[in-house]
Amino acid sequence: MLTSHSPVLTPSNLAEALHMRAENPEAMPLAGGTDVMVFIESGAINPAVFLDLWSLRELAVIQEHADGGVSIGALCTHADIIAHPATQAAAPMLIESCRTVGAQQIQNRGTLAGNIANGSPAGDTLPVLLALDAEVEVESRDRGSRRIRMAALYTGYRSLAMEADELITWIHLPPRHPNDRTHFRKVGTRQALAISKVILAVRLRVDEGVVVEARVAVGSVGPCPMRSPAVETALVGHSIDPNMADRISRDITPIDDVRSTAAYRMAVSKRVLRSCLRGLKA
């Protein structure tokens, strides 16, 4: 239960929501509330007004396109994504990451867009969306909609390339290429219900034994989820070489915090990536 006494704006459709967002840029959007409520309870935030998006059922849908691409509405929960045949076909790695978000109750209520907008460096789905070259569509009343590549979305710690009057409306996934090999791994204190110490998502497109496209994305090892250009560049043009994993140290900047140490995160990132590359090579 929300224990804030601040007023809640309750639009009944997207047009109303965008209008309210434009008129009240200080209002905090509320989707599933699984991040927002924790922040309120801990005293980290105290918004003067909320914008409740939950009733925007037009955005609680998943659309499959003729080319195999998929668009996920901003109000789709992790459970919706796990259950949908289109996301299962286009992005099995995304399904795996949604399954690691909290437990069933959180997956039933928490949305993919909320995970993205919350922008935690430890958000489980974010490296996956980076590795898949996903695009996030945002919309405002006054300027309409635009798409932001995941690779351009995060500008710093919990900082997104979005304007105060914009809302996330859709997440677009490109079609799955038949030559793509993917791997997702979350390292936490436990198998379930743990915030990650390191998250890894890799997608390699391999043509006749040669890597022609590489996406290596990591979370929990820097101020925001990020790709590793050093490893990606080293992989392309060759057969999969697990030794290239060590180059990830050129891109990541892990820190010591309550969950882990920088040294542990660095060592685990290299080890998990090497093991992933070995698996994708086999």
Ligand SMILES: Cc1cc2nc3c(=O)[nH]c(=O)nc-3n(C[C@H](O)[C@H](O)[C@H](O)COP(=O)(O)OP(=O)(O)OC[C@H]3O[C@@H](n4cnc5c(N)ncnc54)[C@H](O)[C@@H]3O)c2cc1C
């Ligand atoms: C017990 C527990 C366990 C958890 N475990 C994990 C875990 O293992 N891995 C993990 O990654 N996360 C975890 N989380 C965090 C959280 O559940 C996820 O980040 C979830 O996806 C957030 O979605 P939401 O819809 O609840 O977002 P909300 O809490 O409603 O919103 C989160 C942020 O996004 C903004 N926002 C939401 N929708 C939009 C939109 N359409 N446009 C613009 N801004 C928007 C809000 O203003 C807010 O800043 C956990 C949370 C809890 C309470």
